[in-house]
Amino acid sequence: MAGRYDHYIQLENIKNFSSKLETEADPAKRNMLVKLLAEETAKLQGRRKIRDNKPA
Secondary structure, eight states: OHHHHHHHHHHHHHHHHHHHHHHOOOHHHHHHHHHHHHHHHHHHHHHHHHHHHSOO
């Protein structure tokens, strides 16, 4: 069950960081948002790889 919540939180973080990135003007904050967005995207892709490689 925890996996579902983790997945939901990752998706919400990606939406949130993307939204903030659209309006943020401060270069330091933009860099942090890009980093956070990349980390969450990598986590989500890692989950998909694990899920896709599970035996049926």
